[in-house]
Amino acid sequence: METSQVNLTIRGETTPGEVIAVVGSCEALGNWSYQKAVTLHPIGDERHTWAVTISVPRGVVSTYRYFKGFFLKSKSAGGPCQVIVNLWETHHQPRTMSPTVAQQNIDDGEFGFHNGVKCVDSGWLTCQADIRLRLHYSKRPPVSITKKKFKKSRFR
Incomplete structure (x- = not known):
């Protein structure tokens, strides 16, 4: 089967250490497995534009996010790497590509926007645990610190 070299480009801001990745319906895009997702690389020093070139089957429709x-x-x-997904594009219909030429450039615009609609959601835990404490106002302190060395700590 003939393949096409597709250059995917997207713009989005990230925090230090965070990357933008793409995952999709074909083998080159990880077959929807987040652990096999393809990471994009920042272009320039600003780290606002990200790009990657992948080889996908020519003429075959592939969906991706x-x-x-x-x-x-x-x-x-x-062993497999651990992946922490912070934000995920959640449009009802994923992005699609169906390259018909040997080389194709796809500029997907801004992260989270597709067909003029912004739709992103929180990611999910893949191999971690999440503990959330909510402390509400009450007459008595909800938490009491008894160790002397922690009495004047910042978290008090």
Whole structure:
């Protein structure tokens, strides 16, 4: 099967250590497995424009979505990397491509925007635990710190 070299470009701001990645319906895009997602690389010093070139089957419709996250190194040699997905594009219809030429450039605009509509959602935990504490106002303090060395700490 013939392939096409597709250059995907998207704009979006990231925090330090965070990257933009793409995952989709074909093998080159990880077959919707976030651990096999393709990370984009920042262009220039500003880190607002991200791009990657992938090889996809020519004439075949592929669907894909971008996400922002962190790729952590595996603790075992050759093991899968840990992925923390912070933001995920959640449009009802994912982005599509169907390259018909040997080389194609696709500028997907701004992260989270597709067909003029912004639709992103929080990511999900893949191999971590999330603990959330909500402390509301009450007459008595909801938490009491008893260790002397922590009495004047910042978190009090």
